[in-house]
Amino acid sequence: MSGYEIKKIIEIGLQHFWCESYGQLYPTLNQLVADGHALRSEDSGTGRRKRHLYTITAKGRRLLLGWLREPTDPTSIRNEMQLKFFLTGRLNEEEGIRLIEEYRVRESARLEDYLKSEKILRAAVRKQTFPEELAGLAGPVDGSNQVLMFLLTLQHGVLITEARLTWCKNALKALRARKQRRTSQKKTK
Amino acid sequence: MSGYEIKKIIEIGLQHFWCESYGQLYPTLNQLVADGHALRSEDSGTGRRKRHLYTITAKGRRLLLGWLREPTDPTSIRNEMQLKFFLTGRLNEEEGIRLIEEYRVRESARLEDYLKSEKILRAAVRKQTFPEELAGLAGPVDGSNQVLMFLLTLQHGVLITEARLTWCKNALKALRARKQRRTSQKKTK
DNA sequence: TCAGACATGTAAGTCGTTACATGATTCA
DNA sequence: TGAATCATGTAACGACTTACATGTCTGA
Numbered sequence: 372m373s374g375y376e377i378k379k380i381i382e383i384g385l386q387h388f389w390c391e392s393y394g395q396l397y398p399t400l401n402q403l404v405a406d407g408h409a410l411r412s413e414d415s416g417t418g419r420r421k422r423h424l425y426t427i428t429a430k431g432r433r434l435l436l437g438w439l440r441e442p443t444d445p446t447s448i449r450n451e452m453q454l455k456f457f458l459t460g461r462l463n464e465e466e467g468i469r470l471i472e473e474y475r476v477r478e479s480a481r482l483e484d485y486l487k488s489e490k491i492l493r494a495a496v497r498k499q500t501f502p503e504e505l506a507g508l509a510g511p512v513d514g515s516n517q518v519l520m521f522l523l524t525l526q527h528g529v530l531i532t533e534a535r536l537t538w539c540k541n542a543l544k545a546l547r548a549r550k551q552r553r554t555s556q557k558k559t560k
Numbered sequence: 561m562s563g564y565e566i567k568k569i570i571e572i573g574l575q576h577f578w579c580e581s582y583g584q585l586y587p588t589l590n591q592l593v594a595d596g597h598a599l600r601s602e603d604s605g606t607g608r609r610k611r612h613l614y615t616i617t618a619k620g621r622r623l624l625l626g627w628l629r630e631p632t633d634p635t636s637i638r639n640e641m642q643l644k645f646f647l648t649g650r651l652n653e654e655e656g657i658r659l660i661e662e663y664r665v666r667e668s669a670r671l672e673d674y675l676k677s678e679k680i681l682r683a684a685v686r687k688q689t690f691p692e693e694l695a696g697l698a699g700p701v702d703g704s705n706q707v708l709m710f711l712l713t714l715q716h717g718v719l720i721t722e723a724r725l726t727w728c729k730n731a732l733k734a735l736r737a738r739k740q741r742r743t744s745q746k747k748t749k
Numbered sequence: 750t751c752a753g754a755c756a757t758g759t760a761a762g763t764c765g766t767t768a769c770a771t772g773a774t775t776c777a
Numbered sequence: 778t779g780a781a782t783c784a785t786g787t788a789a790c791g792a793c794t795t796a797c798a799t800g801t802c803t804g805a
Contacts, residue, residue, distance in 0.1 A: 375756050388642040392794055397758055419756060419800035439648065439655055444640045445666060446724075451633045453577040453713050459628065460709030466628055467709075477634060520649030520656075523734060524642055527727045534723035535635075538716045545712060564784050581766055586786055608772040608784060 373414070373422040374400050383504050384521065387485065387528040400425055408434055456542075468546050475539040482532045489525050492518065562603070562611040563589050572693050573710065576674065576717040589614055597623055645731075657735050664728040671721045678714050681707065 372380070374397050381391055400423075403409040408431030414422035427435070452474050459467035495502050496518055561569070563586050570580055589612070592598040597620030603611035616624070641663050648656035684691050685707055 373756075374758090385643070385646065386637075388637055388639040388646075390637060393756095393758075394760090394795075395793060401758095416756080417801075419758095420802065422756065435647070436651070439644050439651070439659070443644060443659070443662065445670075446639055446641065447636060448575075448577055448579060450577040450635055452635065453716060454574070455628050455632060457574065457577075457709050457713050458624070460706045462625070462628070470628070470632070473632065481634075517649045519734065519738065520646050523727075523731045524646050526730060527642060527724075530723040530727050531720060534719040535716075538712075538719050541715060542712045545708065549708065562784075563786090582784095582786075583767075583788090584765060590786095605784080606773070608786095609774065611784065 373424055375422070379504075385524075387481075388524065403431065407431075464546070464550065468543065468550075471539050471542050471546070475536060475543075478532050478535045478539070482529065482536065485525055485529045485532065489522070489529070492522055492525065496522075562613055564611070568693075574713075576670075577713060592620065596620075653735070653739060657732065657739075660728050660731050660735070664725060664732075667721050667724045667728070671718065671725065674714055674718045674721065678711070678718070681711055681714065685711075 374393070377400075378391065378393065378396055381389060400409065400411075403425070404411050408428060410426045410428055412424045412426065414424060416422055452470065456467055456470050459470060491502065501518065563582070566589075567580065567582065567585060570578060589598065589600075592614070593600050597617060599615045599617055601613045601615065603613060605611055641659065645656055645659050648659060680691065690707065
């Protein structure tokens with residue numbers, strides 16, 4: 372594949388758990404070739420339109436397998452929304468509620484995105500085809516294998532997002548209940 | 561609070577959704593003072609044991625409130641485990657199963673951690689106290705407010721982690737079913 | 750013909766971690 | 778007395794993003 376194609380594949384297929392910028396991608400590809408982990412062959416294009424096609428080498432494959440077997444970084448923990456929400460505890464009650472509502476809207480949109488992708492994929496499975504935009508990933512061996520992986524990673528996104536939405540519902544309820552208690556307390560005073 | 565105290569508070573109380581290193585913390589604190597967002601006062605210590613105590617200024621409070629109202633970065637997406645798992649679709653079936661099991665063990669441990677913290681917090685709520693290690697966060701106003709926030713952010717961690725574990729169960733089932741199908745296919749051949 | 754996709758890169762800068770450096774105090 | 782903890786910082790490095798630079802090809 373070319374760098375440009377790799378970027379597209381990531382944007383379309385891996386967008387819910389990975390991203391890469393060109394500024395990261397192209398230098399890395401060159402480094403891979405320099406280290407003998409990949410081979411570059413040239414395309415028939417001209418000038419700036421000439422594509423560089425990369426193929427993994429045996430050495431590269433060994434590196435990849437090695438990386439797969441290394442212990443994996445624990446899921447990264449920084450969540451800006453949670454930090455903000457936590458900080459509102461000392462600042463502003465209304466702000467906390469607003470924050471959660473913003474979060475809920477964003478995550479709801481995300482969930483719909485996932486569900487749409489899932490539908491498309493399941494249709495592809497039924498028709499025994501592989502989504503055209505992702506053809507580069509199907510590989511020469513067995514597309515159905517890759518489709519299962521797609522479906523499962525999507526499921527992961529769906530479950531996480533649903534959990535976030537459940538939390539929004541609970542947190543909103545708790546904050547509103549407390550607000551209620553406070554205002555009625557003031558009145559009886 | 562001092563830089564050191566802030567670090568401790570983050571490690572103990574915010575560890576499941578935020579972290580900071582000293583290399584980031586101390587220079588930032590100095591910058592905050594230089595920009596008039598915080599004030600530094602000195603402790604009675606001597607030499608390297610002299611603490612710098614920071615207090616937020618009105619200007620700093622405005623900055624903070626402004627940041628709280630800014631749109632929040634969507635939850636970051638990089639998940640190394642998911643990337644590895646996805647890649648095994650073209651490489652090695654067993655490796656995918658191993659990967660999920662590793663993930664499940666890690667997330668189970670995380671869940672237990674959360675549940676333990678939750679227990680401690682709930683006990684504190686019943687006794688109307690605030691956990692000693694986190695006293696710095698309770699503030700002069702109202703500790704119970706902050707405890708609710710703690711409990712809710714913890715709940716978020718719990719729900720997300722449970723969702724991850726649910727996914728592990730599903731994915732493992734799917735991969736094992738496929739393996740089964742394959743081996744029986746080979747036999748009938 | 751011209752906007753938008755194709756295609757590859759570099760430079761500058763931000764963000765963040767890790768390792769290092771220094772020294773005081775406490776307590777077993 | 779010596780290890781652990783308290784306490785503040787810097788330097789080097791690595792990861793990553795953004796903006797920039799350049800040029801081609803396709804199709805409305």
